[in-house]
Amino acid sequence: MRYAEQVPRRSRSGRKMGAAAAATLIAMTMAACSGGGGGGGGDDEAGGAAAPSTIPELTEDPLTLSFIWFEWPPAQALEDFANAEYSKERPNVTVEVNTVPNANWHDAMFTQFAARQTDFDIAVLDSQHIGEAVTNGNILDLTDFIDENIDVDAYDPYLLAAYGQYPQAETGQRDEDASLYGLPLLGDTWTMIYRKDLIGDEPPATWDEMISVARQCQEDNPGVSGLAFHQANGSDAAAVTYNTVNGVYGGELWDSDERQIEGIINDEAGQKSMDVLVNEMKPLTATGSGNWFIDEVNAAVAQGKACIAFNWIAPIGGLLDPEQSTLGDTREEILDKLGFATLPTQDTDLVPLGGMGMHVSAYAPEDRQAEALNFMRWFQQPEIQKKWAEAGGVPARTDALNSPEFLDAAPYNQVFTDSVPRMRDMWNVPEYAQLIDIENTSVNAALNGVKGPEEALDDIATEQQDVLDSSGGGL
Structure with a gap:
């Protein structure tokens, strides 16, 4: 990633x-x-x-x-x-x-x-x-x-x-x-970062529960968003977010043996995943977060503006630095408020x-x-x-x-x-760069209201399939 x-x-x-x-x-x-x-x-x-x-x-x-x-x-x-x-x-x-x-x-x-x-x-x-x-x-x-x-x-x-x-x-x-x-x-991989002082010491166990807890936390704490996650149209930001939701709701990205994407990523489970992302998770994010990536999620957590966040583990060390956080004057004070957990499960337990x-x-x-x-x-x-x-x-x-x-x-x-x-993981194929750009663009468009969830996912399926079909390559 x-x-x-x-x-x-x-x-x-x-x-x-x-x-x-x-x-x-x-x-x-x-x-x-x-x-x-x-x-x-x-x-x-x-x-x-x-x-x-x-x-x-x-x-x-x-x-x-x-x-x-x-x-x-x-x-x-x-x-x-x-x-x-x-x-x-x-x-x-x-x-x-x-x-x-x-x-x-x-x-x-x-x-x-x-x-x-x-x-x-x-x-x-x-x-x-x-x-x-x-x-x-x-x-x-x-x-x-x-x-x-x-x-x-x-x-x-x-x-x-x-x-x-x-x-x-x-x-x-x-x-x-x-x-x-x-x-x-x-x-x-991703970790779930959660505010123990706002939602309790025990992290949500399922994805549906996580959304419900985040919604309640947002209602109870004006100025704090329920969720913070990657949405940007760059690198693999928006695509990894969708792929993660797709995985936990039982979806598949493709059939690698048949090099088939259309009809798989946008099947019933895929559509359910996009609906959850756009219509349930997106409303719990901050205004202007439609192009957030690692930096912005870290900043939201450090500034106390998110109840639950998702981020890669490798770049989050600064969250425990009192000089970079508003959550406490010491590492211990910050850890009294922040918890870290594996991602919630749903229909599966997959993580990126x-x-x-x-x-x-x-x-x-x-x-x-x-x-x-x-x-x-x-x-x-x-x-x-x-x-x-x-x-x-x-x-x-x-x-x-x-x-x-x-x-x-x-x-x-x-x-x-x-x-x-x-x-x-995603597709380990020579066409990866093209596939990720297609997915980032349409997922970001759906998160920002430019495309509807179903249209965005169908566009991803069609355009990615065209790339695989036109490349003539194989594994």
């Missing part, structure tokens, strides 16, 4: 792409049109080059290992963590996590991929980006490397599959015969998969590809995953997810551990 920078704001020193980098991207796009060359090891065939099973000899010369991600607190946390901890093993290596605005994240990576030349060594890809990168040969096939260096049994099978496998398996399963192109970097993995650019120089592989091996060690948890990361190894280092680090970390068996 995609994200935006955390708000309330927090200073960060991570490196951003400037005007020079933007100019480079334009030049690289032009080079791509004329078949520009690559760095080390790219392959024009679908699937890309394979990484060696053993890590090549590493250089002892000074080396900068570069990531590309988007602007938000985990990016700075990764850079700080890597330079503090990886340097103990590799003192000659500096890690840079270069960032771009969330809205430019996909294009910043894939423009360079198209040019067969990247200024990053490790791309942080959304789970749904993998199909596009694999079919274009942009990232290394890590299957043999992972078999030799990584204990795959240490992970929930779906997390390992979601952040690295292609073709993607059925939700909750890993196909051991499929190739792996990445390893987990950051896990994530978030997070992303690390992937080695097929066009990075060989010495930096080798370093990238070494970093990934190092990062997945159990003691390093626990340290990453202490530094604010969300690990993927099962032992780390159940460790005191993770569970005691923040009051919402237990939510992630408990949510892993409930996760559902």
Whole structure:
């Protein structure tokens, strides 16, 4: 899933792409049109080059290992963590996590991929980006490397599959015969954030109950909205919200085997879900919230203006900072008012998969590809995953997810551990970027009264089906 920078704001020193980098991207796009060359090891065939099973000899010369991600607190946390901890093993290596605005994240990576030349060594890809990168040969096939260096049994099978496998398996399963192109970097899902002082200590257990409690809280507390959630037409904001409601009310996004969307996403369960979202949940949100995403939901919670909110776990740490909250002068006072829980159930217990993995650019120089592989091996060690948890990361190894280092680090970390068996992802196909844009546009239009709920969902089904039918692609 995609994200935006955390708000309330927090200073960060991570490196951003400037005007020079933007100019480079334009030049690289032009080079791509004329078949520009690559760095080390790219392959024009679908699937890309394979990484060696053993890590090549590493250089002892000074080396900068570069990531590309988007602007938000985990990016700075990764850079700080890597330079503090990886340097103990590799003192000659500096890690840079270069960032771009969330809205430019996909294009910043894939423009360079198209040019067969990247200024990053490790791309942080959304789970749904993998199909596009694999079919274009942009990232290394890590299957043999992972078999030799990584204990795959240490992970929930779906997390390992979601952040690295292609073709993607059925939700909750890993196909051991499929190739792996990445390893987990950051896990994530939605948490329900609720005002204990306004609705009580016990969170609502079902989605219908949650709506009822939010409605009553809004009536009882003028100036406080019952709900706060993502509605924006950007990234995957509005689409994830609809997909989450669709899941808990028993809907399906598509039939992956038949590549069929029309008649599935807009079936009876799908229509019920859109009706709940637009006609029951939307009226409980603040005026002007039709383009809210992570930042705005965090701000509403921190300012005491929402009874119940939904947000990704990774970017909500600032909610417990008294300097960023009006709910208390200390962390303890804030926690007297805020509770965190797994999402309510309804017809099912599904929750959205978030997070992303690390992937080695097929066009990075060989010495930096080798370093990238070494970093990934190092990062997945159990003691390093626990340290990453202490530094604010969300690990993927099962032992780390159940460790005191993770569970005691923040009051919402237990939510992630408990949510892993409930996760559902979207379409892991090369057409993902087109599909998500279609859905965002129409869900946002429905939430803002531009389209009716039924019209919006039928438009999504028709337009997404046209994309799949016209692409001629397959899994």
